[in-house]
Amino acid sequence: MMDDLLLPAELARLFPDGGTGRSLAVPLPDGRLMTADPSFQGEEAEALSHTPVFWMSNHPVDGEIWAAFHAEHPRSGLWPLLLLHDLSGGDDRPWEQGELTPTPVSEIDEHDAAGFMAEAWAEWAEDDDEDDFEDLEPFRRDCPGLAPPGEHTADPAEAADWYAKQFDDQRGHLGLVPAACGANALTAIGWTGPCNYSDTPSLSGMLRSWESRFGARVIAVGFDTLYLSVAAPPRTLEHALHVAAEHFAFCPDNIQQVHSPCTLRSYAEELIGINTWTFWWD
Numbered sequence: 001m002m003d004d005l006l007l008p009a010e011l012a013r014l015f016p017d018g019g020t021g022r023s024l025a026v027p028l029p030d031g032r033l034m035t036a037d038p039s040f041q042g043e044e045a046e047a048l049s050h051t052p053v054f055w056m057s058n059h060p061v062d063g064e065i066w067a068a069f070h071a072e073h074p075r076s077g078l079w080p081l082l083l084l085h086d087l088s089g090g091d092d093r094p095w096e097q098g099e100l101t102p103t104p105v106s107e108i109d110e111h112d113a114a115g116f117m118a119e120a121w122a123e124w125a126e127d128d129d130e131d132d133f134e135d136l137e138p139f140r141r142d143c144p145g146l147a148p149p150g151e152h153t154a155d156p157a158e159a160a161d162w163y164a165k166q167f168d169d170q171r172g173h174l175g176l177v178p179a180a181c182g183a184n185a186l187t188a189i190g191w192t193g194p195c196n197y198s199d200t201p202s203l204s205g206m207l208r209s210w211e212s213r214f215g216a217r218v219i220a221v222g223f224d225t226l227y228l229s230v231a232a233p234p235r236t237l238e239h240a241l242h243v244a245a246e247h248f249a250f251c252p253d254n255i256q257q258v259h260s261p262c263t264l265r266s267y268a269e270e271l272i273g274i275n276t277w278t279f280w281w282d
Contacts, residue, residue, distance in 0.1 A: 005023040005024070005025055006019075006023060006024075007019040007022050007023060007024050007076065008024065008028050010032075010033055010055065011024065011028070011055055011076070011078065011176065013033060013052055014033070014052055014053075014054065014055065014078070014176075014177075014178045015077070015178050019077075022075065022076055022077050023075045023076065024072055024075070024076045024078075025072060025075070026068045026069065026072055029057045029058070029059065029061060029065070029174060030057065030058045030059065031055055031056055031057040031058050031173075031174070032055070032056065032058065033052035033054075033055050034052065034053055034054050034055065034056050034095065034098070035051065035052055035053055035098060036053055036098050036100040036101065036102055036190055037097060037098030037099060037100070051102075053100060053102050053177075053188070053189050053190065054175050054176060054177045054178075054188075054189050055078075055175065055176040056083060056095060056173050056174065056175050056176075057173045057174040057175075058173075059173070060171035060172060060173055061082075061172065061173065061174040062165070062168045063161070063164035063165030063166070063167060063168055064165070065174060066080050066082055066161075066164040066165075066167075066174065066219075067160075067161040067164055067165070069174065069176065070157070070160060070161060070164070071157075076176075077178055077179075077180075078176040078177060078178060078179075079176070079177050079178075079179045079180075079181060079182055079184070079185040079218075080174060080175065080176055081174075081175040081176075081177060081182070081185060081189075081218065081219075081220065081221055082164060082167050082170075082172035082173070082174070082175070082219060082220035082221070082227075083095050083172055083173045083174070083175040083220075083221065083222075084167075084170055084172050084220055084221065084222035084223075084225065085173070085222070085223075093223045094191075094192065094223050095173070095175070099192060099223075100189055100190035100191065100192065101190035101192055101200075102188065102189060102190035103187050103188070103190055103200065103201055104187075105179065105180075105184045105187055105188055105204075107187065107201040108183070108184065108187055108201045108204045108205050108208065110201070111201055111202040111204070111205030111206075112205065113146060113205050113206045113208070113209035114145055114146050116198075116202050116203075116205055116206055116249070117143060117145065117146065117206070117245075117246060117249040117250075118143050118145070120198070120249040120250075121141075121143035121245075121248075121249055122143070124252065125141040125143075135255070135256075135262055135263045135264060136245070136248065136263075136264045137263070137264065137265060138241065139241075139245055139264070143245070143249075144242055144245050146209065146213075146246065147213070147234070147239060147242035147243045147245070147246060148213075148239065148242070149212075149213040149214065149232065150213065150214045150215070150230075150232030150233055150234055150235070150239070150243075151232055151235065152215055152231050152232040153231065153232065153233065153235075153273070153275070154215075154231045154275060155231060156215035156216075156217055156229070156231040157217075158231075159215065159217070159229040159230065159231040159275050160217040160219060160229040162229070162275075163217075163219050163227070163229035163275070163276055164219050164220075164229075166276075167219070167220055167227075170220075172220055175189070177189050181208070181211055181218075182207065182211070182217055182218025182219075182228075183204045183205075183207035183208040183210075183211055183218060184204060184208075185218060186200055186203070186204055186207070186218065186221065186226075187200050187201050187204045191221060193221070193222070193223060193224040193225065193226065193281055194224075194251065194281045196281060196282065197251070197252065197253075197281060203250060206246070206249075206250050207228075210228070210230075210246075213232070214230050214231070214232045214233065214243075215230060215231025215232040216228045216229065216230050216231070216277065217229045217231075224280060224281045224282075225278070225279065225280050225281075226251075226278070226279040226280075227276070227277075227278050227279075228276065228277040228278075228279075229275060229276060230274070230275050230276060230277055231275065233271060233272070233273055233274050233275060234268075234271055234272055234273075235272060235273055236272070237265075237268060237269065237272065240268040240269065240271040240272045241264060241265065241268040243268070243271055244264050244265075244267050244268035244271060245264065247267070247271075247277070247279075248264060250279065251279040251280070251281060253279075253280055253281050253282050254267065254278075254279055254280065255267050257280075257282060258280055
């Protein structure tokens with residue numbers, strides 16, 4: 001292997017084996033390795049504080065650069081993320097502040113997508129009033145289970161590259177995470193956006209299922225936001241309602257706070273044929 005195709009030394013540090021057998025054939029922008037703030041960690045805080053979790057560019061990048069690193073993923077083993085920053089408090093959260101809880105990707109294997117959905121639905125059925133579940137027609141308190149797979153209207157890689165270019169005006173930084181897919185990447189870096197509702201490994205389990213059933217790909221992530229491209233979206237209202245139910249279990253705020261009117265049916269109508277899914281947690 002030619003030297004100019006080897007992983008740069010700083011990226012090789014992200015892999016336990018030093019990046020053996022991995023390569024990168026595109027120029028690496030200026031950037032640096034990022035670690036997690038020990039105050040967000042558990043018993044292994046001190047050790048984790050010295051372990052690089054991901055690499056981040058020093059400056060914003062456009063969708064073309066994201067797509068170039070996306071194409072390199074099979075060889076580099078580094079999943080690209082567009083890292084969006086929350087500047088509302090004057091700080092670059094969560095990336096610069098290290099508000100992360102890195103978790104072994106193996107923990108995702110403990111979470112079954114159907115089981116996660118059923119458990120989340122049961123918790124809401126137990127805690128909420130009957131009137132609130134009128135908004136979840138036609139399912140109400142009865143979890144419908146996982147929706148059937150969608151039919152592809154686009155190639156997943158092409159849909160991902162297209163969506164990345166839609167973020168050019170949001171000045172996202174490039175993040176590179178040693179992960180087999182975007183679902184794994186969120187757990188590997190310890191993203192805490194949905195922490196008020198669920199832990200990240202369980203959501204990564206659902207994301208893995210969406211990657212398989214709907215050609216979904218994780219493109220961008222912010223402090224409490226997540227953006228996916230979708231190559232096989234629902235194409236009928238019946239299917240969209242079923243998918244919307246999964247979205248409710250995954251991110252109830254999408255229906256109850258972001259969307260108006262706050263009904264599953266109204267939300268589902270906007271999923272039909274759309275190649276992007278976005279989520280926000282309060």
